[in-house]
Amino acid sequence: MRDDVFILGVGRTPVGEHWHLGLRELAAAAIFEALDDAGIESVDALYVGNMLSGGVNGQENLATLVADAAGLLPVEAYKVEAACASGGAAVRAATLAVASGAARVALAVGVEKMTDGVGETVAEGLATAADQDFEASHGFSFAGLSALLMRRYMHETGAARDDFAAFSINSHRNAAANGRAMFREAIDRDDFRRSPMVASPICVLDAAPICDGAAAVVVASREVLRSHHRPVRIAASAVATDTIDLGSRADILHLRSAAVSAERCFRHTGFGPDDVDLFEAHDAFTIIAALSLEACGFAPRGEALRFATEERIGLAGDLPMSTFGGLKGRGHPVGASGTYQVAEATLQLRGEAGPNQVAGARRALAQSVGGHGSVAVTHLLEV
Amino acid sequence: MRDDVFILGVGRTPVGEHWHLGLRELAAAAIFEALDDAGIESVDALYVGNMLSGGVNGQENLATLVADAAGLLPVEAYKVEAACASGGAAVRAATLAVASGAARVALAVGVEKMTDGVGETVAEGLATAADQDFEASHGFSFAGLSALLMRRYMHETGAARDDFAAFSINSHRNAAANGRAMFREAIDRDDFRRSPMVASPICVLDAAPICDGAAAVVVASREVLRSHHRPVRIAASAVATDTIDLGSRADILHLRSAAVSAERCFRHTGFGPDDVDLFEAHDAFTIIAALSLEACGFAPRGEALRFATEERIGLAGDLPMSTFGGLKGRGHPVGASGTYQVAEATLQLRGEAGPNQVAGARRALAQSVGGHGSVAVTHLLEV
Numbered sequence: 001m002r003d004d005v006f007i008l009g010v011g012r013t014p015v016g017e018h019w020h021l022g023l024r025e026l027a028a029a030a031i032f033e034a035l036d037d038a039g040i041e042s043v044d045a046l047y048v049g050n051m052l053s054g055g056v057n058g059q060e061n062l063a064t065l066v067a068d069a070a071g072l073l074p075v076e077a078y079k080v081e082a083a084c085a086s087g088g089a090a091v092r093a094a095t096l097a098v099a100s101g102a103a104r105v106a107l108a109v110g111v112e113k114m115t116d117g118v119g120e121t122v123a124e125g126l127a128t129a130a131d132q133d134f135e136a137s138h139g140f141s142f143a144g145l146s147a148l149l150m151r152r153y154m155h156e157t158g159a160a161r162d163d164f165a166a167f168s169i170n171s172h173r174n175a176a177a178n179g180r181a182m183f184r185e186a187i188d189r190d191d192f193r194r195s196p197m198v199a200s201p202i203c204v205l206d207a208a209p210i211c212d213g214a215a216a217v218v219v220a221s222r223e224v225l226r227s228h229h230r231p232v233r234i235a236a237s238a239v240a241t242d243t244i245d246l247g248s249r250a251d252i253l254h255l256r257s258a259a260v261s262a263e264r265c266f267r268h269t270g271f272g273p274d275d276v277d278l279f280e281a282h283d284a285f286t287i288i289a290a291l292s293l294e295a296c297g298f299a300p301r302g303e304a305l306r307f308a309t310e311e312r313i314g315l316a317g318d319l320p321m322s323t324f325g326g327l328k329g330r331g332h333p334v335g336a337s338g339t340y341q342v343a344e345a346t347l348q349l350r351g352e353a354g355p356n357q358v359a360g361a362r363r364a365l366a367q368s369v370g371g372h373g374s375v376a377v378t379h380l381l382e383v
Numbered sequence: 384m385r386d387d388v389f390i391l392g393v394g395r396t397p398v399g400e401h402w403h404l405g406l407r408e409l410a411a412a413a414i415f416e417a418l419d420d421a422g423i424e425s426v427d428a429l430y431v432g433n434m435l436s437g438g439v440n441g442q443e444n445l446a447t448l449v450a451d452a453a454g455l456l457p458v459e460a461y462k463v464e465a466a467c468a469s470g471g472a473a474v475r476a477a478t479l480a481v482a483s484g485a486a487r488v489a490l491a492v493g494v495e496k497m498t499d500g501v502g503e504t505v506a507e508g509l510a511t512a513a514d515q516d517f518e519a520s521h522g523f524s525f526a527g528l529s530a531l532l533m534r535r536y537m538h539e540t541g542a543a544r545d546d547f548a549a550f551s552i553n554s555h556r557n558a559a560a561n562g563r564a565m566f567r568e569a570i571d572r573d574d575f576r577r578s579p580m581v582a583s584p585i586c587v588l589d590a591a592p593i594c595d596g597a598a599a600v601v602v603a604s605r606e607v608l609r610s611h612h613r614p615v616r617i618a619a620s621a622v623a624t625d626t627i628d629l630g631s632r633a634d635i636l637h638l639r640s641a642a643v644s645a646e647r648c649f650r651h652t653g654f655g656p657d658d659v660d661l662f663e664a665h666d667a668f669t670i671i672a673a674l675s676l677e678a679c680g681f682a683p684r685g686e687a688l689r690f691a692t693e694e695r696i697g698l699a700g701d702l703p704m705s706t707f708g709g710l711k712g713r714g715h716p717v718g719a720s721g722t723y724q725v726a727e728a729t730l731q732l733r734g735e736a737g738p739n740q741v742a743g744a745r746r747a748l749a750q751s752v753g754g755h756g757s758v759a760v761t762h763l764l765e766v
Contacts, residue, residue: 001484022516045622053511054437054464055502058519060511061466061754064624068631074643076622077758078472079464081437083444089461093476100482101384102620118515119438120502128436128443132501133405136441237485239428239459241447248451260457371444375460 001099002221006231007381008105009038009218010343015182015331017115018212023053023062024069026214027111031070034107034216034343039228043218044103046070046077049090049110050335051370052125053079056117066109076103081335082239083129083370084284086110087215088338088377094219095237104221110339111214122210126334129371131245143207143285145246145372147199150287153253154201157302161201164286165192166308167321168205168328171283174315175325177355182211182331206286208332215339217346232346235271235363236380238264244374255288255373258295262367265380266297273297276380277361278348279319280341282369283326292367293321296378320358323348338368342379349383384482385604389614390764391488392421392601393726398565398714400498401595406433406440407452409597410494414453417490417599417726422611426601427486429453429460432473432493433718435508436462439500449492459486464718465622466512466753467667469493470598471721471760477602478620487604493722494597505593509717512754514628526590526668528629528755530582533670536636537584540685544584547669548575549691550704551588551711554666557698558708560738565594565714589669591715598722600729615729618654618746619763621647627757638671638756641678645750648763649680656680659763660744661731662702663724665752666709675750676704679761703741706731721751725762732766 011033013026021029027048035041048063059065063077076097082089087110094106114122126142127135135145153159169192175181187205195205225231240260246252266272273296283289290304298319299307307313313321324330324344327337345364347353367378394416396409404412410431418424431446442448446460459480465472470493477489497505509525510518518528536542552575558564570588578588608614623643629635649655656679666672673687681702682690690696696704707713707727710720728747730736750761 051443052437054435054508055441055443057515058438058503058507058511059515060434060438060464060508061513061627061757063465064627064754064757065514067624068626072624074623074625074639077465077624078469078475078622081443081462081464082446082460086461092461093479096476096479096483096485099485100479102479102482118520119507120441124441124502125437125443128441130444131448132440132442137501239461240457241450241455241460242457243451244444244447256457371447374444374447 004222005095005098005234006220007217007346008220008229008231009034010346011216012180012340012343013214014180015211015213015333019116023057023059023111023113024065026212027066027109028069030214030216031107031109034218038218040105040218043105043107045097045106046072046075047090047093047108048079049086049339050079050112051081051083051086052112055120056122056125057113058118082375084334085338085368085370085375085377086335088368090339091217091342092237092239092377095234098219098221104224106219107216108339109214109216110336112333112335113212114210115212134245143199143202146285146287147202149252150201153287159305162193163305165189167283167286167289168192170313171322171326171329174323174356175329178324178330181325181329182209183329202285208284208327211331211333213331213333213336215336215343217339217342230350232349233382235382236265236268239377241375242373244371246372255291255295257373257376258292258367258369261376261378262296265378269380276363276365278323278358278364279321280345280366281321282367283322283328284332288369315358323356323358338377341366341368345381349381387605388478388481388617389603390600390729391603391612391614392417393729394599395563395723395726396597397563398594398596398716402499406436406442406494406496407448409595410449410492411452413597413599414490414492417601421601423488423601426488426490428480428489429455429458430473430476430491431462432469432722433462433495434464434466434469435495438503439505439508440496441501465758467717468721468751468753468758468760469718471751473722474600474725474762475620475622475760478617481602481604487607489602490599491722492597492599493719495716495718496595497593498595517628526582526585529668529670530585532635533584536670542688545576546688548572550666550669550672551575553696554705554709554712557706557739558712561707561713564708564712565592566712585668591667591710594714594716596714596716596719598719598726600722600725613733615732616765618765619648619651622760624758625756627754629755638674638678640756640759641675641750641752644759644761645679648761652763659746659748661706661741661747662704663728663749664704665750666705666711667715671752698741706739706741721760724749724751728764732764
């Protein structure tokens with residue numbers, strides 16, 4: 001695959017409960033900001049990352065709706081779904097379109113509208129990322145399945161629930177400085193400890209919120225670059241899968257999809273975990289943040305909680321994580337989160353992250369995970 | 384885009400009411416047949432075309448489910464949705480992946496399971512291809528919106544409903560010889576005339592059925608070709624969009640998305656309508672078959688019904704249509720139909736269409752249309 005595919009612009013709506021905005025308005029707002037940022041007016045293709053529009057919002061044919069709202073008709077457009085990793089998969093689709101030569105400029109937009117649905121509830125919708133025949137139909141919720149992972153991790157490592165606090169505290173600290181984040185307030189260990197139970201041992205402050213949002217990324221080939229651009233190169237892009245149902249995995253604490261997709265990025269570039277300056281992690285639950293750290297090789301098996309001190313994962317640490325607040329603090333509009341990650345990593349590498357800036361960041365790993373690690377999309381970005 | 388992308392294998396389940404098979408079993412069956420046909424055991428990527436799994440089947444994360452069922456983990460996989468054109472969009476995604484160099488071999492599988500849902504009804508699901516805010520929420524069904532198109536066409540051209548019979552008769556005649564078709568029986572003008580009303584003027588025999596099925600296509604780069612292969616080249620591949628809601632179109636009888644995507648294929652290859660030996664059309668309704676013929680330039684505006692005689696669109700005609708029975712006769716498992724079209728066109732170009740063979744076929748146009756022409760995916764195949 002050609003290696004000269006670049007990100008030229010990004011757009012992000014604030015994340016929150018946008019009662020006055022629907023899917024089309026959110027997606028179009030992110031697209032307009034991204035096109036403006038790139039100084040580009042037209043695109044050859046549009047890929048929309050989204051998970052829940054069919055069941056929760058009663059809207060398929062979503063990419064056409066978005067293309068129309070953004071004034072891009074008759075552009076090539078389709079929706080891309082990979083559960084909670086849909087936003088990352090949309091960036092992958094745009095990367096492939098540009099790398100193939102079919103598009104000089106492609107847009108990826110991730111969008112999710114979780115408030116104000118017309119069909120199934122959000123809890124029912126999120127459970128469609130699990131196996132309907134063997135998990136969801138038995139009453140497992142998405143949080144309930146994640147709780148099994150966390151319980152097993154505590155059993156194998158001897159960790160207490162409080163030991164997961166660092167991820168949540170870090171994400172909230174970074175979100176507090178991000179004007180687009182849903183939760184702009186820091187929390188401390190006492191807040192984490194007192195947090196109400198969701199599905200034991202997962203509490204509210206272990207879990208990302210239900211929310212609305214959209215983020216967009218303009219991907220282009222080298223020929224499109226102009227002097228006003230501050231391009232960020234997509235050094236590698238990879239998707240990998242694992243079983244949906246946890247019961248079929250030999251080792252539920254190894255996120256194989258996250259490991260394989262990260263390894264593909266490292267192998268393609270020749271870089272390794274030590275070469276990464278920041279990690280936009282899929283911290284939908286604190287346990288997923290921990291397992292991702294281990295799967296990508298940043299921390300040894302069973303060591304993620306000891307790794308995750310402020311000195312290491314804070315903005316001034318060896319491996320800053322979730323630098324704009326992550327899924328926990330910025331918010332997790334599921335099919336949009338993967339696109340937010342890539343947009344935020346791009347701002348970091350351009351040195352435009354403001355109070356969230358990681359000094360001297362040259363390389364970023366953004367990893368979006370769907371369905372308890374059944375699918376993962378990883379991008380390695382570089383300037 | 385590189386022009387040496389080939390189809391090496393195809394698979395198709397019978398179309399019908401598969402009460403004993405779910406999404407994963409249907410998709411895996413089509414994949415196994417396609418891999419066997421290609422003589423290939425492993426693939427680099429899997430793209431699953433599907434429209435309704437989230438709302439009707441309670442199953443997102445569908446591509447992961449299919450990858451697991453087909454024994455392809457940890458392969459790259461995501462779902463592609465473009466309403467009723469999803470199966471065509473999956474072939475497009477596989478084509479881009481191979482053209483980019485990211486994959487040497489990619490699988491596209493379209494799958495739909497419309498019987499035996501767990502969530503919204505199929506009618507509610509199909510209406511998600513319309514605009515939820517401005518059409519579906521007012522009670523418009525998918526057939527009801529198509530009826531508006533047919534009524535307008537009759538008004539502008541003076542045609543009677545009976546004049547649409549040729550499309551349905553042709554599809555049923557071809558389906559009768561196709562062992563994988565849902566309706567293996569010919570119909571005549573009297574059957575068409577007596578057909579019960581669905582949404583005036585659309586009757587049962589104007590409309591494709593609700594059904595289950597899956598079709599798969601193996602797409603590969605030139606380096607993968609071996610002497611045992613009978614490759615069919617993807618000469619061109621294109622997607623285009625139009626407004627979802629009919630009310631926003633200046634001319635609802637011009638399927639702009641179909642026209643633009645066909646024109647992109649013709650421009651890319653230098654061919655025109657006269658160079659096409661057969662047309663796999665999106666005959667979900669007889670009116671869509673008529674409008675597609677006109678949009679692609681096979682018939683002048685308002686002339687499609689006069690064009691559609693048995694002498695022209697039959698297997699021995701100038702432009703054989705829906706050669707394996709089309710959506711009307713073979714069946715229309717919505718997100719799979721576009722993949723069936725490409726698989727059937729491939730068999731035609733390999734000379735393996737049996738009693739449905741179009742003599743000497745060298746070039747085929749397969750066009751999958753979503754949501755009353757709001758999106759269209761067109762492939763031009765060649766041997």
